[in-house]
Amino acid sequence: MTHQKILVVDDDPSQRLLLKMCLQKDNYSVTEAAHGAEAYTLLEKDPDIRLVVTDLDMPVMNGFDLIAKVRDSDLRYRYIIVLTSAEDKGSLLRALSSGADDYISKPVQPDEIRLRVEGGIRLLRLEIQEELIMSMAKLAEYRSDETGYHLERVQYYTRTLGRDLCEKHPELKITQQLAEEFSRVSPLHDIGKVAIPDSILHKPGKLSGEEFNIMKNHATIGGQLLKDIFTKTGSLYLKIAYQAAMYHHEKYNGKGYPTGLKGENIPVVARVVALADMYDAMTSERCYKKAFSHKAAKKIIVEERGEHLDPKMVDSFLAREKEWLSIRERFKDR
Amino acid sequence: MNTSTNLSSLSRRSVLKSRGKVLKNNEIQKLPRVSRERLVHHFKATYRLDDDQIKVMIDSSARSMNAALAALYQALDENRDLSEIARLGHSIKGLLLNMGETQWAELARELEKAAAQGKQLDFRAIVANIHQGFEDVL
Numbered sequence: 001m002t003h004q005k006i007l008v009v010d011d012d013p014s015q016r017l018l019l020k021m022c023l024q025k026d027n028y029s030v031t032e033a034a035h036g037a038e039a040y041t042l043l044e045k046d047p048d049i050r051l052v053v054t055d056l057d058m059p060v061m062n063g064f065d066l067i068a069k070v071r072d073s074d075l076r077y078r079y080i081i082v083l084t085s086a087e088d089k090g091s092l093l094r095a096l097s098s099g100a101d102d103y104i105s106k107p108v109q110p111d112e113i114r115l116r117v118e119g120g121i122r123l124l125r126l127e128i129q130e131e132l133i134m135s136m137a138k139l140a141e142y143r144s145d146e147t148g149y150h151l152e153r154v155q156y157y158t159r160t161l162g163r164d165l166c167e168k169h170p171e172l173k174i175t176q177q178l179a180e181e182f183s184r185v186s187p188l189h190d191i192g193k194v195a196i197p198d199s200i201l202h203k204p205g206k207l208s209g210e211e212f213n214i215m216k217n218h219a220t221i222g223g224q225l226l227k228d229i230f231t232k233t234g235s236l237y238l239k240i241a242y243q244a245a246m247y248h249h250e251k252y253n254g255k256g257y258p259t260g261l262k263g264e265n266i267p268v269v270a271r272v273v274a275l276a277d278m279y280d281a282m283t284s285e286r287c288y289k290k291a292f293s294h295k296a297a298k299k300i301i302v303e304e305r306g307e308h309l310d311p312k313m314v315d316s317f318l319a320r321e322k323e324w325l326s327i328r329e330r331f332k333d334r
Numbered sequence: 335m336n337t338s339t340n341l342s343s344l345s346r347r348s349v350l351k352s353r354g355k356v357l358k359n360n361e362i363q364k365l366p367r368v369s370r371e372r373l374v375h376h377f378k379a380t381y382r383l384d385d386d387q388i389k390v391m392i393d394s395s396a397r398s399m400n401a402a403l404a405a406l407y408q409a410l411d412e413n414r415d416l417s418e419i420a421r422l423g424h425s426i427k428g429l430l431l432n433m434g435e436t437q438w439a440e441l442a443r444e445l446e447k448a449a450a451q452g453k454q455l456d457f458r459a460i461v462a463n464i465h466q467g468f469e470d471v472l
Contacts (some may be wrong), residue, residue: 010377011425012398012425012428012429013394013397013398014391014394014395014398014429014432015398015428015432016395016431017390017391017394018381018391018432021391022381025382057421057424085424085427085428096355105433106428106432107428107431107432107434109379109380110381110382184469216454218456
């Protein structure tokens with residue numbers, strides 16, 4: 001059986017020893033580092049160390065710099081608990097703003113450290129679930145025709161749109177954080193395509209009426225799948241993902257599918273993803289069509305203002321047109 | 335042994351403001367000397383360590399205390415910046431808290447706080463006081 005690895009970072013050997021003894025009692029595997037630089041090297045070498053308990057005041061590299069370096073890097077997410085004196089609120093705030101997840105006040109109490117570590121492990125498990133779900137989205141993408149950078153582009157278009165709406169339309173209640181969440185879940189919008197037969201998914205021509213009806217099922221299949229996981233886990237981002245998958249083919253005029261929702265009744269994330277997905281579909285080459293130019297795609301988007309698309313989304317697209325173009329350029333398919 | 339050192343430079347106002355009880359009326363209050371038995375009891379009761387672990391822990395704490403006290407003496411000998419004294423005071427406070435010596439830790443906290451605020455206390459007297467208090471276990 002493998003045990004969760006924890007890295008204890010403190011310049012004082014007796015402090016490390018005490019923490020180590022406490023954690024080993026609960027069957028954790030403890031690795032030690034005497035300062036931030038040593039800790040960072042260990043984290044680079046061993047991706048299985050997911051939890052760090054660190055002091056702040058240390059030589060060579062202090063705890064603040066270690067946290068910032070870990071957060072700035074491409075390393076896997078590490079749950080970081082800071083050891084601090086209760087009276088030192090300034091340092092605590094600084095550590096939390098640098099990216100620390102939690103803190104333990106000195107002196108260390110065994111029950112407290114056990115509970116804090118368990119909290120961290122719960123969060124890491126949720127993160128692993130999220131990674132699994134995102135991998136499912138990638139799998140769905142491999143199966144479909146939309147190879148290359150489709151998911152990445154849709155993700156960036158969604159973020160650009162979300163941020164702009166956050167500034168200009170407070171009534172939509174999109175915060176910067178929610179805009180990030182929209183972008184994060186957007187790769188899941190077409191996950192239901194895994195259930196569509198190859199003969200339809202990869203057909204190099206126009207779909208027949210019956211085939212199109214089958215294709216339309218991908219929204220309900222993906223939406224229902226994500227809704228089920230949301231019901232089981234209660235993770236809010238899965239609710240947003242479900243709304244994006246289920247309703248991204250709804251039209252503002254009520255003529256879309258699967259439910260024919262109209263206007264503001266369509267969840268806002270679905271209205272955002274609808275435009276991002278539509279623009280990318282038009283400007284990319286597919287097995288059944290050539291890529292449209294930006295100008296041609298823009299013309300159609302403007303024509304669909306208030307019809308297929310929410311006018312607010314179209315206006316935001318026009319306001320940030322240059323950003324959309326640079327995203328398209330940055331994630332160009334070969 | 336003189337465990338009551340005069341701290342004439344400590345203002346009455348700062349004494350009154352202090353949360354601690356170990357610096358009172360410009361004097362360091364007499365604190366009980368630290369014994370091995372007391373440390374054994376602390377590590378057993380608080381951390382539920384077994385006898386072997388307790389021995390290792392006490393030896394390690396003693397080494398850390400020696401190193402921390404030596405660093406403080408050296409910093410004072412070399413007239414280092416008060417921020418350095420505060421940092422070392424902070425370290426020794428953490429050690430004392432781990433050892434369950436809350437009153438001694440409070441004294442270290444006073445040292446850290448005064449140094450951080452740039453007050454000219456008789457830091458050497460405080461360090462010597464802590465040193466004497468721990469002589470039996472170092």
